[in-house]
Amino acid sequence: xxxxxxxxxxxxxxxxxxxxxxxxxxxxxxxxxxxxxxxxxxxxxxxxxxxxxxxxxxxxxxxxxxxxxxxxxxxxxxxxxxxxxxxxxxxxxxxxxxxxxxxxxxxxxxxxxxxxxxxxxxxxxxxxxxxxxxxxxxxxxxxxxxxxxxxxxxxxxxxxxxxxxxxxxxxxxxxxxxxxxxxxxxxxxxx
Amino acid sequence: xxxxxxxxxxxxxxxxxxxxxxxxxxxxxxxxxxxxxxxxxxxxxxxxxxxxxxxxxxxxxxxxxxxxxxxxxxxxxxxxxxxxxxxxxxxxxxxxxxxxxxxxxxxxxxxxxxxxxxxxxxxxxxxxxxxxxxxxxxxxxxxxxxxxxxxxxxxxxxxxxxxxxxxxxxxxxxxxxxxxxxxxxxxxxxxxxxxxxxxxxxxxxxxxxxxxxxxxxxxxxxxxxxxxxxxxxxxx
Numbered sequence: 001x002x003x004x005x006x007x008x009x010x011x012x013x014x015x016x017x018x019x020x021x022x023x024x025x026x027x028x029x030x031x032x033x034x035x036x037x038x039x040x041x042x043x044x045x046x047x048x049x050x051x052x053x054x055x056x057x058x059x060x061x062x063x064x065x066x067x068x069x070x071x072x073x074x075x076x077x078x079x080x081x082x083x084x085x086x087x088x089x090x091x092x093x094x095x096x097x098x099x100x101x102x103x104x105x106x107x108x109x110x111x112x113x114x115x116x117x118x119x120x121x122x123x124x125x126x127x128x129x130x131x132x133x134x135x136x137x138x139x140x141x142x143x144x145x146x147x148x149x150x151x152x153x154x155x156x157x158x159x160x161x162x163x164x165x166x167x168x169x170x171x172x173x174x175x176x177x178x179x180x181x182x183x184x185x186x187x188x189x190x191x
Numbered sequence: 192x193x194x195x196x197x198x199x200x201x202x203x204x205x206x207x208x209x210x211x212x213x214x215x216x217x218x219x220x221x222x223x224x225x226x227x228x229x230x231x232x233x234x235x236x237x238x239x240x241x242x243x244x245x246x247x248x249x250x251x252x253x254x255x256x257x258x259x260x261x262x263x264x265x266x267x268x269x270x271x272x273x274x275x276x277x278x279x280x281x282x283x284x285x286x287x288x289x290x291x292x293x294x295x296x297x298x299x300x301x302x303x304x305x306x307x308x309x310x311x312x313x314x315x316x317x318x319x320x321x322x323x324x325x326x327x328x329x330x331x332x333x334x335x336x337x338x339x340x341x342x343x344x345x346x347x348x349x350x351x352x353x354x355x356x357x358x359x360x361x362x363x364x365x366x367x368x369x370x371x372x373x374x375x376x377x378x379x380x381x382x383x384x385x386x387x388x389x390x391x392x393x394x395x396x397x398x399x400x401x402x403x404x405x406x407x408x409x410x411x412x413x414x415x416x417x418x419x420x421x422x423x424x425x426x427x
Contacts, residue, residue: 004201004275004276004416005273005274005275005276005277005413005416006206006275006387006390006413007203007206007275007387007390007413007414007415008206008362008364008390008391008412008413008414009206009207009208009364009383009384009387009388009390009391010206010207010208010362010363010364010383011208011350011363011364011365011379011380011382011383011391012215012217012363012379013350013352013363014350015298015300015301016288016296016298016300016301017288017350018298019288019289019296019297019298019312019313019314020286020287020288020314020315020316020350020352021286021288021352023244046220046221047219047220047221047224048220050220052221054300058361060235060238060239060240060358061235062234062235068234068235068238069241070238070239070241070356072197072237072238072356072357073234073238074194074195074197074234075194086240086242087240088239088240088242109233109234109235110194110234111193111194112193112194112195112196112197112233112234113193113194113195113196115196115233118233118234118235121235123235123236123358125358125361127363128221129217129221130215130217130218130219130220130221130222131210131218131221131222132207132208132209132210132212132215132218132222132379132382133207133208133210134361134363135210135223135227136227152230152233155228155230156228180220180221180222180223181220181221181222181223181224185223185224185225186223187225187228188223188225188227188228189227189228189229189230190202190227190228190229190230191230191232191236191358191359
């Protein structure tokens with residue numbers, strides 16, 4: 001194997017992340033009024049149960065057909081069937097620690113090798129003052145039949161699995177809180 | 192047809208700071224206490240946003256975002272975004288933010304009594320070219336005090352945000368300036384392992400200075416590269 005270049009270390013976003021990372025329409029994974037749109041929101045909490053008001057949540061997901069507009073999808077890059085779908089969302093937490101994105105539910109992803117199909121999910125990065133590197137988690141959706149057989153959820157201890165599942169709180173609304181520490185600490189993933 | 196697991200991005204080693212770093216107090220209630228669960232990289236992890244958004248005409252020049260010019264030492268910062276195999280990462284968004292020359296951020300929560308500069312907002316973004324190169328113009332940020340411990344000062348730095356081409360490659364970091372005497376005392380800089388933290392220090396680049404205009408610094412950023420499959424043909 002050839003010589004590899006050493007990686008650049010991570011550092012915290014610090015308290016003033018909005019100066020560089022706040023996008024006016026960052027939370028709009030789909031344009032307002034898109035059929036099937038849902039709002040996913042929640043509070044980012046620290047270990048004392050205090051909302052984190054200088055954090056950032058980013059999401060990445062497949063389109064409703066379970067495809068990515070990306071050349072490294074082995075099925076080929078496709079343009080999403082939902083006009084204006086970006087796949088990526090970004091929301092700084094506000095004065096109450098709340099973040100929120102508007103999107104459409106992703107489709108299931110195909111089975112790889114001997115795995116089962118993956119249930120609809122979003123990959124999530126959490127950044128904040130006090131986090132020296134991002135932490136990664138996933139959002140699944142309550143009531144999706146594929147959750148029971150999803151290979152990643154199966155790798156998570158059963159008693160902590162619920163921390164990865166967004167609760168349906170309205171016709172088109174899901175709630176997903178992130179707990180950085182504590183009794184309800186969210187399951188974080190090393191990817 | 193059965194799809195195989197994609198070729199994963201290599202796990203970083205001896206590079207990133209531990210999340211629970213006692214010297215940086217804010218980690219105390221924010222670093223998760225449970226170990227992250229190692230999961231295989233599947234399709235959501237090896238893909239990622241390739242978007243760059245709307246880039247404004249002065250997003251690459253933080254000295255031209257207002258009516259007048261900001262105070263401070265004008266500099267350019269240039270370099271390449273690469274993966275650990277040395278491959279350039281083209282067409283990728285690089286976002287930066289920083290304090291002004293006096294060490295004050297144009298942010299409501301920054302209240303230390305150094306002057307704000309009405310001609311400096313401190314945010315910028317650029318997209319790498321086909322060779323993975325980026326460049327922006329700004330002023331050299333000042334050092335500033337913070338409340339972490341008695342007489343705590345952050346060395347001058349510029350925050351950088353990188354996407355690469357996969358969710359797995361996402362990186363937020365800070366670029367420092369050479370020979371800063373505050374390195375020895377800064378827990379955030381020192382949270383990265385010795386041998387790795389030095390990679391966050393830019394180099395003064397005399398060849399890139401612009402006579403009677405700007406000093407120049409150079410800084411390359413290296414993101415995770417992908418594992419090679421044993422049977423893969425050599426690239427050359």
